[in-house]
Amino acid sequence: MPDPYLPKEHHFSHRTGWLRAAVLGANDGIVSTASLVIGVASADASPSAILVAGMAGLVAGAMSMAAGEFVSVSSQSDTEKADLEIERKALQKFPEEELEELTQIYIERGVEPATAQAVATQLTRHDALSAHARDEIGITEIATARPIQAAWSSAASFSTGAALPLAAAALAPEALVTPVVAVVSLISLAILGWLSASAGGAGKTRAVVRVVFWGAAAMVVTGLIGAAFGTVV
Ligand SMILES: [Zn+2]
Structure with missing residues (x-):
């Protein structure tokens, strides 16, 4: 096996943005739909x-994920645009102060003053706005927010997750809906946790235990509430 600390080591953090969103959406879809189905079945x-409730849960959850994600990513994108506009104007009006600011940023990061000056000058000549966006504000091209894409992908991942317990509920014999949905959902959660931990380079067992534990807890709670409510109504 190659030494992971060789200069060509693999990093994973650049993948975690969209991956985290997709896994979170699918997790949400599985847990909320399974809990809903189990609650209603109980x-x-x-x-x-049971199926109508599950289907409504899928659609409602997907819409709410999409709307929530759209709003949050839009506001992040607006903030980024406003920041870049401020920076663009500052670069036009105060080029010398901005060059000094960039130099200071590199000095604070540990670069010798003369080298920092040279780096700041060259980066300013190359693409001043990107240099300030990246090193002063912290906006990278990769992280630039895309609201529609974020909304669409979280709705899609939620629906994909939700389809699993819903299909289990549709196919299970009437008397066994709760255990079949619970088992299918927990297995799906475990596989998802394992895949996302592998892709993210994190500890797999811990990720699986965590996601299965919280999924099971959600199903038990809604199951109990459903049973209590069912005897009252
Ligand atoms: Zn600046």
Whole structure:
């Protein structure tokens, strides 16, 4: 096996943005739909009522994920644009002060003053706005927010996750809806946790235990509430 600390080591952090969003969406879809189906099933609902509830949960969850993600990413994108506009104007009006500012940033990061001056001068000549965006504000091209894409992908990943417990509920024998949905969902959560930990280069067992534990906790709680509610109504 190659030494992971060789100069060509692999890094994973650049992948975690979209991956985290997709895994989070799918996790949410599995946990919320499984819990919903189990809650309704525990209240002694008919098979068709269980499926209607699950389907409504899928659509409602996907829409709410999309709307929430769109709003949050849009506001992040607006902030980034406003910051870049301020920076663009500052670079036009005060080029010398901005060059000095960039030099100071590199000095604070540990570069010798003369070298910092040279780096800042060359980067300013090359592309001043990108240099300030990256090293002063912290905006990189990769992280630039895309609201529509974020909304679409979180709705899609939520629906994909939600489809698993819903399919399990549709295919399970009437008397076994709760255990089948619970088992299918927990296995799906475990696989998802394992895949995302592998792709992110993190500890796999811990990720799987964490996601399965919280998923099971959500299902138990809604199951109990559904059962209690079912006897009252
Ligand atoms: Zn600046």
